[in-house]
Amino acid sequence: MRKKLSKMTWAVLMLSVGMLISLPSVAQAGSALAVQVKAAGSVQDVIAKLKSMVHKNGMMVMGELHQGKVMSMVGLSIESESIFVGNATVGKKLFSANSGAGVAVPVRINVYKDVNGSTMVAYVPPSRVLAAYHNPMMDKVAGMLDGKLAKMTGMLGGM
Amino acid sequence: MQLKALMQSLNKEEFLLSLVILATAGISPNIFVAAQAGIADMKDLALWLLIPAIIILILALLFVYLRGHTRLVNRVLAGAAAGVVATVGLEAVRMYSFHHGGMPGDLPRLMGVLLTDQFMVGPSSFSDFMGYAYHYWNGASFGIVFAVFLGRKTVLWGVAYGIIIGTIFLMSPPVDALGIGFMGKDMPTMPLTVYIAHLAYGGILGWLCHRWVRNEGWLLTSSNGS
Numbered sequence: 519m520r521k522k523l524s525k526m527t528w529a530v531l532m533l534s535v536g537m538l539i540s541l542p543s544v545a546q547a548g549s550a551l552a553v554q555v556k557a558a559g560s561v562q563d564v565i566a567k568l569k570s571m572v573h574k575n576g577m578m579v580m581g582e583l584h585q586g587k588v589m590s591m592v593g594l595s596i597e598s599e600s601i602f603v604g605n606a607t608v609g610k611k612l613f614s615a616n617s618g619a620g621v622a623v624p625v626r627i628n629v630y631k632d633v634n635g636s637t638m639v640a641y642v643p644p645s646r647v648l649a650a651y652h653n654p655m656m657d658k659v660a661g662m663l664d665g666k667l668a669k670m671t672g673m674l675g676g677m
Numbered sequence: 678m679q680l681k682a683l684m685q686s687l688n689k690e691e692f693l694l695s696l697v698i699l700a701t702a703g704i705s706p707n708i709f710v711a712a713q714a715g716i717a718d719m720k721d722l723a724l725w726l727l728i729p730a731i732i733i734l735i736l737a738l739l740f741v742y743l744r745g746h747t748r749l750v751n752r753v754l755a756g757a758a759a760g761v762v763a764t765v766g767l768e769a770v771r772m773y774s775f776h777h778g779g780m781p782g783d784l785p786r787l788m789g790v791l792l793t794d795q796f797m798v799g800p801s802s803f804s805d806f807m808g809y810a811y812h813y814w815n816g817a818s819f820g821i822v823f824a825v826f827l828g829r830k831t832v833l834w835g836v837a838y839g840i841i842i843g844t845i846f847l848m849s850p851p852v853d854a855l856g857i858g859f860m861g862k863d864m865p866t867m868p869l870t871v872y873i874a875h876l877a878y879g880g881i882l883g884w885l886c887h888r889w890v891r892n893e894g895w896l897l898t899s900s901n902g903s
Contacts, residue, residue, distance in 0.1 A: 587799025591790070592782045593775060 553667075554640045557629070557674035561586075561597045564629045564637050564674060568601065571670045577605045580624045597631040608659055612648070615655040622647040622660070625667060639671050686899045691746045695825050695896055697737045698753060702818040702825075704730035705811070709788055714850040719791035723811075731814075748892045752824040759885035760820020763878045764813050770874035779866035781855045785812040820882055828898070829890040835883015836876060843875030 557564045569579055581602040589596055604624030612619035622644040632638050644667075645660040704726050712719035741749050774780050789808025790796045800808075823838055846852065847860040847868055861867035 581797065583797050584799040588790075588796070590783075591786045591800060593778065 551646060552640045552642050553671070554638050555671045555675060557637045557639050557671075559637060561599055561629050561631055561637055564639060565599050565601065567674060568627060568629065568639070568670065571673065572601070572603050575666050575670060577603050577608075577666070579603055585628075585630075598628065599630070600626055600628045602626055608663060611659050612656055615653050615659075616651050618651070619648065619656065623663075625663065627667070627671075639674055641667055641671070643667065683897055687897065688746070688899060690744065691741075691749055692896070694737055694741050694744075694746065695749060698734060698741075698749070698825055699822055701730040701734040701737065702821040705818045706815045709791075709811075709815075709851060710849050712791060713854045718794065719788070720794040723792055727811075749825070751889075751891050752828065753821055755886060755889035756820040756822070756824025757817040758820070759824070759882050759889060760817040761813055762885055763820065763881035764816030766877040766881045767816065767874045768812075770877050771870060774866065774870035774874075779870050781857055781864060781867060784851075785809045788812060816878070819878075820886070823882060824886050824890050826896050828895050829887055829893045830883060831887060832880055832883040835879040835881070835886065837879065838882065839875040839877075839879020840872065842878070843871045846875075847871055 559567070572579055579601050583600040583602075585598040585600060586596050589598070602624040609619075609623055612623055622642075625641060625644055627639065627641045629637065629639050643660075643664045645657065645664045648656045648660040708719060708722040708727055711717060712722055716722075738750065738753055741753070768785075771780065771784075775783055785808040786800045786805055787808070788811050789804035789806070790798075790800050792807045792811060793801075793804040795801065795804055819838075819842060823835070827834060827838075852861055852867075853859075855861070855867075857864040857867055861871070
């Protein structure tokens with residue numbers, strides 16, 4: 519009995535430590551849904567680097583949303599740009615699996631300047647949105663997209 | 678009987694040309710409303726309605742001039758010029774309010790990105806130019822409608838006309854689309870700005886038309902003054 523209690527105590531302790539370790543990264547992300555990465559350079563620089571990486575990673579920029587400019591029409595001064603990325607093959611696979619895939623692709627990547635003046639890159643990993651469809655094919659393709667996005671955005675901080 | 682006598686005294690050609698000019702001048706302000714009501718894209722409305730309307734108006738004015746309808750020529754030109762100048766007054770109020778947080782958005786810039794179909798990209802010098810050109814053309818169009826329909830009137834008529842335009846604007850789909858409630862009730866500085874701006878527009882329009890329009894008679898008054 520004493521031995522069992524000891525094991526449980528250890529398990530609870532390990533779990534607590536694990537949760538404590540993971541807390542800072544969650545707080546840094548700022549959102550449980552979106553991935554946020556700090557990038558080097560201005561918003562325009564990061565957008566330019568991202569566009570280059572998108573092409574090198576076999577994807578294309580399908581659209582741009584200049585939110586900073588759009589918001590200037592309501593008198594708000596912010597630096598925020600979004601690009602929509604994807605490719606035809608991935609799109610075909612996802613839409614073939616479920617015609618509602620448009621909620622996640624093309625993937626929206628937002629680059630903005632935060633209150634501290636840091637340039638941040640944020641996106642919602644497609645797997646987190648598409649998981650709701652419970653479709654193995656979608657999960658597989660979304661997982662690949664997640665990997666590409668993580669690889670691209672991971673390179674922005676060190677550049 | 679009175680209507681029959683009225684119609685007999687009218688210069689029918691001038692009357693019909695006045696209707697053509699009123700109809701074409703009335704297109705411009707309505708395309709923004711129609712676009713915000715979701716009827717069609719503003720760029721399509723501009724391409725298929727506004728540009729043809731401007732061309733027809735110019736051709737009609739040329740025809741009016743060649744046919745010697747001097748009263749109507751005077752009204753169109755005086756109304757358009759007074760409308761443009763009056764829009765400067767309206768803009769002074771609107772821009773002051775916008776830059777002090779009294780308006781939810783910069784409408785001429787919004788009109789520009791809608792006209793050039795670049796809302797997602799945001800405003801550029803070209804879209805701003807188009808937006809302001811459209812805004813001033815609207816001012817000219819309302820001026821033409823005022824002068825052609827009413828003729829020379831006092832400043833008070835202009836003020837009343839401005840208030841009517843402002844009220845109709847506040848009740849229109851573009852204000853609904855701003856998300857500030859019916860007639861801007863959730864942002865009181867907005868309707869206040871709209872009324873002050875349109876008072877300025879109407880006052881200047883009425884004053885200038887009183888000076889520049891030569892004949893007092895309204896649309897259904899014969900050009901010889903009867």
